[in-house]
Amino acid sequence: MITVNNRDKLKWEEGMTVQEVLDEMRYSYSLITVTVNGKLIPAKEYDSCILEDNSDVIVFHLAHGG
Amino acid sequence: MGNKNLSIFSRNVPGSTDILQESTVGIAGCGGLGSNAAVALVRAGVGNLILVDFDRVEVSNLNRQYYFQSDIGKIKVEALAGHLRAINPDININMHAIELSYKDTPEIFKKADLLIEAFDNAESKRWLIESWCSAFPAKAIICGSGLGGIGRTNSLVIHSSGNIYFCGDEESDSSMGLCSSRISIVAGMQANIAISLLTGSKEK
Numbered sequence: 013m014i015t016v017n018n019r020d021k022l023k024w025e026e027g028m029t030v031q032e033v034l035d036e037m038r039y040s041y042s043l044i045t046v047t048v049n050g051k052l053i054p055a056k057e058y059d060s061c062i063l064e065d066n067s068d069v070i071v072f073h074l075a076h077g078g
Numbered sequence: 079m080g081n082k083n084l085s086i087f088s089r090n091v092p093g094s095t096d097i098l099q100e101s102t103v104g105i106a107g108c109g110g111l112g113s114n115a116a117v118a119l120v121r122a123g124v125g126n127l128i129l130v131d132f133d134r135v136e137v138s139n140l141n142r143q144y145y146f147q148s149d150i151g152k153i154k155v156e157a158l159a160g161h162l163r164a165i166n167p168d169i170n171i172n173m174h175a176i177e178l179s180y181k182d183t184p185e186i187f188k189k190a191d192l193l194i195e196a197f198d199n200a201e202s203k204r205w206l207i208e209s210w211c212s213a214f215p216a217k218a219i220i221c222g223s224g225l226g227g228i229g230r231t232n233s234l235v236i237h238s239s240g241n242i243y244f245c246g247d248e249e250s251d252s253s254m255g256l257c258s259s260r261i262s263i264v265a266g267m268q269a270n271i272a273i274s275l276l277t278g279s280k281e282k
Contacts, residue, residue: 043200045207050240052211055204070239074200075224077252077261078111 016069024065031058033069043074082168087123094277098123101276104190106130106178106206108154110256111222112196113144114265115272120162122273126170127162128190129155132177142258180205184213192275194268195221198252207242215241220271222246225264226254234263236271236282243271243282 014022016037030046030053046053047070053061063069087095103124105112108131116127135149135157149157155173162169174186183206187193193210197203203221210219224246225234233247245267274282 043204045204045242047239047242051215052207052240052242054208054212068239070237072221072237072239072242072244073223073248074203075226075246075249075251076198076200077224077226077250077256078107078109078196078198078203078222 013065014063014067014069017071018068024063024067028063029059030061030063030069033063034058034071037071039071041073045072045074046070047072086166090123091277094273095123097277098273099125102126102128102190103272103276104128104130104187104193105196106183106187106193107196107198108143108158109133109139109196109198110142110258110261111225111265111268112194113154113158114142114262115194115196115269116158116162117144117165118266118269119272120165120169122269124273124276125168126189127172128187129158129171129173130176130178130186131155131158132175142256142261178206180209183209187214190217192218192220192272194272195219196265196268200251211242217241218243218271218275220245220268222264222268224248224250225261226250226252226256228255228257228260231260231263234260234267236267238282243268245271 014024131154133154135145135152153175155175159171218241220243227250237244246264271282
């Protein structure tokens with residue numbers, strides 16, 4: 013099982029990537045940053061970062077303004 | 079501590095001043111978030127700051143940023159350093175009036191115990207987080223995201239994972255317009271988390 017933002021649950025599958033989780037969760041908004049088990053995953057690694065079962069994925073939304 | 083005058087901190091939380099005086103906080107961007115967070119940190123007793131911003135003060139900044147009419151046209155980091163020294167003349171400020179890049183971030187902030195992300199642009203927030211976490215995975219980065227508009231105080235929250243902290247609603251943006259009170263809250267949240275982390279407080 014993959015947990016997203018401490019709330020949503022997704023069934024884990026062998027070889028599942030961060031990008032697949034984002035697609036499944038319909039995160040189409042491009043301005044995000046993602047951690048897996050507390051570690052930042054650079055955006056260019058979403059396609060290659062493979063998740064282990066019971067991973068904790070956090071998606072932060074980046075909004076303009078500061 | 080040398081000959082520093084610490085009497086301005088006589089009302090501080092006991093035990094916090096010595097730790098904060100020895101701490102170094104990096105601030106990337108000295109606009110609405112960065113300038114207000116810097117003031118909070120200096121008043122709390124943080125002794126060392128690294129300020130980065132390439133911009134100059136414009137009249138449209140004055141609705142939310144810690145600048146004055148007399149600052150218009152000045153380099154932001156220089157104007158802000160002046161205001162911070164007017165609060166505490168003993169503060170040690172390392173300032174860089176440059177446009178920060180992914181590559182320069184680790185070198186510029188290498189002495190910082192933690193970083194306050196206070197950029198305006200969302201894409202820039204992302205590369206800054208990636209650069210910081212790649213160079214300093216054990217050090218915290220405290221970001222602001224979602225601070226546009228008016229009101230909705232209860233929507234401003236802390237969202238964290240590992241050493242990454244986000245303050246704001248992660249939704250509203252500057253296209254809605256920017257209001258000083260809402261930005262000051264988020265800047266205050268960022269400073270508050272920084273102070274909690276530096277002093278080892280359990281509650282962030």
